[in-house]
Amino acid sequence: MQRTWTPRVATALAVLAAAAFIYVTAEIMPVGALSAIARDLHVSEAMVGTLLASYALVAALATMPLVRWxxxxxxxxxxxxxxACLSISQLISALAPTFTVLAVGRVLCALTHGLMWSVIAPIGVRLVPPSHAGRATMAVYVGTGLALVVxxxxxxxxxxxxxxxxxxxVIAVASVLVxxxxxxxxPVMALTDAAGGVRPRRIVHHRNRPLLMLSVLTLVGVTAHFISYTFIVVIIRDVVGVHGAHQAxxxxxxxxxxxxxxALLARPGDRRPKAAVMGCLAASSLAFAALAALGHxxxxxVAVAAAGAAAIVLWGATxxxxxPMLQTAAMRHSPxxxxxxxxLYVACFQVGIMAGSLTGGLLFQRAGVAAMLTASCVLMxxxxxxxxVSRGLFADHPATSEK
Structure with a gap:
């Protein structure tokens, strides 16, 4: 019997995870360098904060046109x-004499961000048999987790x-190495339908009802997450009661x-995807409910800090x-x-990031942290x-609606 996880496949998946790592690290870099950028370029921290929302907007608008192109x-x-675009954008950003030039460098990175995520998971899936698609996607997403941790x-x-x-x-150099x-x-992974430069028949995804439902579900879930995640440091400080270096x-x-x-949900995500996603949504809802209750x-x-820390860990795990499970399901709906x-999934994800960040900011300013967490819980x-109540959204091999 042929092995699935050969050294060659493992190496390729590791490289894909490295690409995800370096892209996400570049995307969220302004979060950790907010004050340093503001001081150096003589702008407000609020102005630097707009780099994240604008990044998500550009990525959402550019993804589908670039995928087609x-x-x-x-x-x-x-x-x-x-x-290559990421490397150039980071070089421009590192040498930027003004905030405007920095924003231009970020736009170049954002333009190709959605395209990268649109192809990176399908590449990973093509390296393994269909029965291992979820695990391959999960392996690629390890890069995202490492970007948050490292x-x-x-x-x-x-x-x-x-x-x-x-x-x-350093990000620019690392992106060149990746x-x-x-x-x-x-491998090259040429598209058989595109042999000889002939453009393949365009698939009309707006007629694929399961895919659209899954994309809308993704948008709602991501919005719920980022309403609170945008202010996770504030939540850790004001709700959990952890201060100083302990926050890090x-x-x-x-x-x-x-x-x-x-890692724990890689296999269940392939075998029972609906149950795995339901479990994650339920656990995330529980985490938000617990944090909202503590906030109120x-x-x-000490007991509140322990309960809050446990909720933060549960939130991160789910x-x-x-x-990766949602993106795998999206690809299965359009083989x-x-x-x-x-x-389409990535575009909805980016819209969710922007909607969640903006909504979270409004709720935080006008209603407080507890209301923000409650909104995340309700949406989740x-x-x-x-x-x-859905049927067929997470089937192992759902039939596509395309004719």
Whole structure:
């Protein structure tokens, strides 16, 4: 019997995870370097904060057009192109004399962010048999978890010690190294339908009802998550009652919990995807409900800190395990065009990031942390109810609606 996880496949998946790691690290770099960038470029911290929302907006708008434009390209070439753009964008950012130039560099990175996520999971899935698609996607998403545990704290520390420009420069060098590794480790993966430069028949995804429902579900879930995640440091400080350096430790535990959750749910995500997603949504709802209750109480005791820390860990474990399962389900709903289905999923994900960040900011300013957490809980419960009553959204091999 042929082995699935050969050294060659494992190496290729590791390179894909490295690409995810470096892209997500670049995306969230301003979070850890907020003050350093503001001081150096003589702008407010609020202005620097707009780099995240604008990044998500550009990524959401550019994903589907770029997926269509590169439809005839071999998948490796597409990934290499996105990594090259990332490298150039980080070089521009590191040398930016003004905030405007920095924003331009971020836009170049954001333009290809969605395209990268649209092809990276389909590449991983093509490396393994269909029965292992979920596990391959989960392996790629390990890079995202590592970006939260290692990439973001590391760039934040470098920004404090040496300045934010060297930190961005390191990201640029690392992205070039990942580009070279991808060129050497990944197969070309030419599209048979695009042989000879002939563009494949366009799949009309707006007629694929299960895919649309799954994308809307993703948007709601991501919005629920980012309403609170945008202010997770405030939640840890004001609700859980953890201050100072201990906040960084709890954030690291949040990331480690995410990696653990992905590992534990890799196999169930392939065999019983609906049950796995329902479990994640239910656990996330429980975590938000617990944190909201603690926020309303306003107590600061050892017991409250322990309960709050446990809720943070549960939140991290479930929130990071869901995206690969949802993206795998999206690709299964369009076997003729997994890249396009993945692109639609990514676009909705980016809209969810933007909607969640903006909504969370409004709730935080006008109603407080407890109301913000309650909104996350309500939306997550709504997503759970939709999954419970749905049929065919998470079938192992759902039939596509395309004709």
């Amino acid at each position: 590169t439809a005839t390209w071999p998948r490796r070439r597409t990934l290499l192109w996105t990594l 990439g973001s704290p590391l760039t934040a520390a470098m920004s404090e010690l040496w300045g934010w420009r060297p930190a961005v420069g 580009l070279v590794a991808a060129r050497l480790a990944l 430790w709890l954030l690291a535990v949040y990331g480690v919990a995410g990696l653990t959750g992905m 109480l306003g107590w600061h005791t 929130a990071n395990a869901m995206p 003729q065009d997994p890249d396009g289905a993945s692109g 419960l709504g997503a759970l109810a939709c999954v419970v």
